[in-house]
Amino acid sequence: MLQIAVASGKGGTGKTTVATNLALALAGEGPVQFLDCDVEEPNAHLFLHPALGEEEAVTIPVPAVEEGQCTACGRCAEVCAFNAIAVLAGHVLTFPELCHGCGGCTLLCPEGALREEKRKIGIVQGGQRGELVFVQGKLEIGAALAPPVVEAVRAKEQGMGTVIIDAAPGTSCPVVAAIRDVDFCLLVTEPTPFGLHDLDLAARLVAELGVPAGVILNRAGEGDELVEEYCQRQGLPLLLKIPFSRNLAAIYAQGKVLVEELPQWREVFLNLGREIGRRVGR
Amino acid sequence: MKELLVISGKGGTGKTTIVGSLAVLAKNKVLADCDVDAADLHLLLRPEVQEVHQFFGLPKAKIDAELCTHCGRCRQVCRFRAIDKDYQIDPTRCEGCGVCYYICPAGAITLEEHCSGHWYISATSFGPMVHAALGIAEENSGKLVALVREKSRELAKKVGAQYILTDGPPGIGCPVIASLASVDLALLVTEPTVAGRHDLERVLELTGYFQVPAAVCINKYDLAPDKSRELEEYCRQRGVPLVGQVPFRAEVNQALVQGKPVVEYSRGPAAKAIEGVWEAVKELLAQ
Numbered sequence: 351m352l353q354i355a356v357a358s359g360k361g362g363t364g365k366t367t368v369a370t371n372l373a374l375a376l377a378g379e380g381p382v383q384f385l386d387c388d389v390e391e392p393n394a395h396l397f398l399h400p401a402l403g404e405e406e407a408v409t410i411p412v413p414a415v416e417e418g419q420c421t422a423c424g425r426c427a428e429v430c431a432f433n434a435i436a437v438l439a440g441h442v443l444t445f446p447e448l449c450h451g452c453g454g455c456t457l458l459c460p461e462g463a464l465r466e467e468k469r470k471i472g473i474v475q476g477g478q479r480g481e482l483v484f485v486q487g488k489l490e491i492g493a494a495l496a497p498p499v500v501e502a503v504r505a506k507e508q509g510m511g512t513v514i515i516d517a518a519p520g521t522s523c524p525v526v527a528a529i530r531d532v533d534f535c536l537l538v539t540e541p542t543p544f545g546l547h548d549l550d551l552a553a554r555l556v557a558e559l560g561v562p563a564g565v566i567l568n569r570a571g572e573g574d575e576l577v578e579e580y581c582q583r584q585g586l587p588l589l590l591k592i593p594f595s596r597n598l599a600a601i602y603a604q605g606k607v608l609v610e611e612l613p614q615w616r617e618v619f620l621n622l623g624r625e626i627g628r629r630v631g632r
Numbered sequence: 633m634k635e636l637l638v639i640s641g642k643g644g645t646g647k648t649t650i651v652g653s654l655a656v657l658a659k660n661k662v663l664a665d666c667d668v669d670a671a672d673l674h675l676l677l678r679p680e681v682q683e684v685h686q687f688f689g690l691p692k693a694k695i696d697a698e699l700c701t702h703c704g705r706c707r708q709v710c711r712f713r714a715i716d717k718d719y720q721i722d723p724t725r726c727e728g729c730g731v732c733y734y735i736c737p738a739g740a741i742t743l744e745e746h747c748s749g750h751w752y753i754s755a756t757s758f759g760p761m762v763h764a765a766l767g768i769a770e771e772n773s774g775k776l777v778a779l780v781r782e783k784s785r786e787l788a789k790k791v792g793a794q795y796i797l798t799d800g801p802p803g804i805g806c807p808v809i810a811s812l813a814s815v816d817l818a819l820l821v822t823e824p825t826v827a828g829r830h831d832l833e834r835v836l837e838l839t840g841y842f843q844v845p846a847a848v849c850i851n852k853y854d855l856a857p858d859k860s861r862e863l864e865e866y867c868r869q870r871g872v873p874l875v876g877q878v879p880f881r882a883e884v885n886q887a888l889v890q891g892k893p894v895v896e897y898s899r900g901p902a903a904k905a906i907e908g909v910w911e912a913v914k915e916l917l918a919q
């Protein structure tokens with residue numbers, strides 16, 4: 351199995367474009383699975399149009415109080431690191447939207463007055479498009495915790511072929527959950543000062559996690575030297591440049607994919623996949 | 633004092649570019665960058681840092697190998713799989729809940745304070761600014777966002793500012809929720825693409841959920857005029873005010889490369905359109 355994550359420090363650099371095109375190009379060659387782990391704004395489905403199956407709820411365990419047994423001792427509030435449970439005027443109050451589901455309060459309540467119930471924070475949904483197997487996660491509106499939803503998507507990883515993971519932008523916990531332990535990570539950027547700054551953050555993240563990485567420069571044309579020099583300095587391979595053109599932007603705007611609209615791109619993404627395979631020794 | 637938050641759900645719609653220009657146009661304000669994970673506003677506003685503070689998120693657990701008896705209780709109770717079979721703690725997994733600390737019968741676990749990032753108060757030529765940088769692979773971005781907002785409010789009170797102008801984080805999760813709490817208006821910057829539309833819908837659901845008034849600005853509208861018209865129609869149906877449409881022009885990128893806000897750099901159509909956005913936003917804030 352080969353897991354390739356697609357990430358970017360900055361949002362909107364073309365992460366989903368790269369992930370979807372790579373997945374479609376490789377789908378003819380063997381089993382490919384696409385995991386949309388950008389669970390706050392999952393939009394790969396807008397480009398892949400998979401036939402979606404049933405939704406499965408993603409839940410975390412949150413405490414519920416058995417009023418009769420609670421002596422309002424306050425131990426639960428003392429141990430909760432997230433201020434998700436409080437004792438006020440002899441009653442326990444829970445704030446499920448702050449709860450991380452660590453289980454501490456229930457475990458440590460001396461009266462056994464707490465039990466855990468499930469709180470839904472998102473969904474996981476499978477689907478299929480031709481030979482491509484598709485899975486996406488979606489965080490519920492108003493829910494704060496993305497990582498458990500990302501992990502629920504990754505739990506669906508098939509143990510064979512190629513797995514393409516579309517990660518969230520940024521460098522904090524939802525991204526870490528998406529790219530942890532993958533074989534290779536593509537960092538998508540653009541030739542602007544913002545793109546370069548955020549590429550550096552992303553490069554430091556993959557280095558911290560020990561994941562081999564390569565860069566894709568999207569909307570290339572003006573200012574490419576900035577990113578090229580950076581890659582050289584850091585010893586990061588620049589694997590592909592996608593030029594800026596109004597035509598490519600229009601294809602994206604309509605929810606279409608390059609490998610289908612402009613057949614020469616199929617070869618480009620196939621080669622990208624092969625190059626990554628070589629780099630990780632597959 | 634009025635608080636304006638600029639968010640976009642989807643990244644790359646030009647949110648920071650717009651905020652940079654609003655920073656020039658709005659008078660008597662405090663600036664705040666709540667995109668603590670990949671902050672970019674400082675590249676445009678070139679703040680001169682005046683105060684640096686450490687940000688302590690939650691602590692991280694640490695196991696004293698001398699005291700540890702390998703009983704395995706901590707590994708059983710840690711829901712974040714942060715403790716490996718050699719009783720080493722993976723700091724990128726540890727959420728600092730402390731359950732292992734409370735349960736360890738040998739008292740081998742301590743909770744160590746952990747600096748997760750920094751926050752700053754700075755001077756810019758457009759007014760004072762509060763910003764932050766979360767460490768790589770850190771947790772607690774919501775907490776740091778809440779801190780930046782608290783500090784920007786304190787500062788606004790102190791200097792008697794009329795507005796707080798905040799650049800928000802992407803997505804709809806914890807940092808965004810923290811940045812939305814009790815703002816007067818959320819300006820949503822979108823783009824005319826199927827993904828832009830999809831993400832706008834999610835963000836509008838979120839602002840609705842927290843009952844924060846919202847307005848929409850379409851950036852790069854002329855890259856797909858038909859999609860822009862659909863967005864316009866969608867806003868009308870939802871009763872969300874559309875405060876402007878900014879064209880895709882070379883001046884925007886040129887200004888960015890120069891490290892300047894567009895309205896300061898050029899008098900072109902994009903700069904004019906952003907001025908229009910500010911006039912419309914000002915009116916909404918006055919209501």
Ligand code: SF4
Pocket residue numbers: 411412413429430431432433434435448449450451452453454455456729
């Ligand atoms: S499960 Fe953990 S986070 Fe949730 S209320 Fe209990 S102690 Fe707090």
Ligand code: SF4
Pocket residue numbers: 452692693709710711712713714715721725726727728729730731732733
């Ligand atoms: S503090 Fe919580 S997350 Fe960290 S190792 Fe202990 S039980 Fe696990």
